[in-house]
Amino acid sequence: MKNLRIEQTSERISDQFGMGIVEFLISQTHLASRLNSAKSETINRNPGYSNGDIAKSYIGLLCLGKNKFAEIEPLRSDCDFRTFLKLERVPSPAVLEHRLDEAALSEEWKQIILDESLHLLRKAGAPINPVTIQGKSFIPVDVSTPFAFIGKEGYCLSFGQETSVTVRAAEQLAEGPFLWRLEAKEGSEMMEKLLDRNIDFVIKLQTDAGTWMETARKYGTCSTEREGKNVYFGSVAEPITAAGAKKPAYYVFKLIETTIDKNGQILLIPEYEADVYLTTLDTPPEAVPRLYGEHLKACKSLRREFMFDLGFKQPPSRNKKTNALALHFGIYAYNLLRFAGQGKIRAKRIRDAIRELPNMVIKEVEE
Numbered sequence: 001m002k003n004l005r006i007e008q009t010s011e012r013i014s015d016q017f018g019m020g021i022v023e024f025l026i027s028q029t030h031l032a033s034r035l036n037s038a039k040s041e042t043i044n045r046n047p048g049y050s051n052g053d054i055a056k057s058y059i060g061l062l063c064l065g066k067n068k069f070a071e072i073e074p075l076r077s078d079c080d081f082r083t084f085l086k087l088e089r090v091p092s093p094a095v096l097e098h099r100l101d102e103a104a105l106s107e108e109w110k111q112i113i114l115d116e117s118l119h120l121l122r123k124a125g126a127p128i129n130p131v132t133i134q135g136k137s138f139i140p141v142d143v144s145t146p147f148a149f150i151g152k153e154g155y156c157l158s159f160g161q162e163t164s165v166t167v168r169a170a171e172q173l174a175e176g177p178f179l180w181r182l183e184a185k186e187g188s189e190m191m192e193k194l195l196d197r198n199i200d201f202v203i204k205l206q207t208d209a210g211t212w213m214e215t216a217r218k219y220g221t222c223s224t225e226r227e228g229k230n231v232y233f234g235s236v237a238e239p240i241t242a243a244g245a246k247k248p249a250y251y252v253f254k255l256i257e258t259t260i261d262k263n264g265q266i267l268l269i270p271e272y273e274a275d276v277y278l279t280t281l282d283t284p285p286e287a288v289p290r291l292y293g294e295h296l297k298a299c300k301s302l303r304r305e306f307m308f309d310l311g312f313k314q315p316p317s318r319n320k321k322t323n324a325l326a327l328h329f330g331i332y333a334y335n336l337l338r339f340a341g342q343g344k345i346r347a348k349r350i351r352d353a354i355r356e357l358p359n360m361v362i363k364e365v366e367e
Helices: 019-027 031-037 051-062 069-077 079-084 093-103 108-124 163-173 188-196 209-219 287-309 320-340 350-359
Strands: 131-133 136-144 147-150 155-159 178-183 200-205 221-226 229-242 245-260 266-279
Touching: 019 031, 019 051, 019 079, 019 108, 019 320, 031 051, 031 108, 051 069, 051 093, 051 320, 069 079, 069 093, 093 320, 108 155, 108 163, 108 320, 131 287, 136 163, 136 287, 147 163, 147 287, 155 163, 155 320, 163 188, 178 188, 178 287, 188 200, 200 287, 209 229, 209 245, 209 266, 245 287, 266 287, 287 320, 287 350, 320 350
Parallel strands: 136 178, 178 200
Antiparallel strands: 131 136, 136 147, 147 155, 200 266, 221 229, 229 245, 245 266
């Protein structure tokens, strides 16, 4: 792939619409050719529309912030949409929906789309920046089922994939070390696989606060926020066995003990609140809640962008399998827009990248 640099210019460039950069980025992958070569027996193809054109049409629609099949209709008479995406024909809503209904009956298209989404990021040289903890850098992988996001930029790494597949996907895009951030509900199996691969993680545990009081008093540092409210902060080392070897891990806790409420009422039974984390990072305890807080903030923001900015709050179909396939196309469009919207300081929100897309053009410059 030729070096692609995204920057502002005051130069007047005639070709405008934004689909040119969408097609250029799609063309750097094998998405269209792989879908055209797909041998799925569930598809009875309409010879007038190739799988590649169907895929590019729907990705183009998503990059305009629309996901309903009916919204393709006005674009059928839009010469720019067809020309810039290099389509033979723009499918009708019925053709688009029917083809996705057929393709959704197998897993083939989903895997191709995820593969080529990663291929796009690799070929484009998408920046994947680390977080820094005590002078050491880690590439964050933030899991918010069914999504997994990578880097401070928040590229979508996978959708509903098992841990080993997501680990391999992360390794394709960046060189470690990695730091996985997730909740206990993501499952102990995921933690075991990370331990087996010697990958660092931070997991927030679901626990009964009262059971941590003795540990907090023994190992924690106590501070008094006000009369009747004590806060214990600390960590406990815990060797964890994985693949026959022991890896050091740490329970990090923040426990609040309240014996007098804020109105001055003495409580007959003390109240306890606790945040407990399990991590392989040998770092000061106070850094762990901050890292996990960043994870929650990132996941909330990224999921909101995916569901609202790309229009997936309302699914496009009544067919669950078709909606799942549409979401995979959404991942491709999301990563394309995330890359196209990269800024000097931080990546732009997806809705801003969509809004600015009509003003984005490609100019080939000889080195």
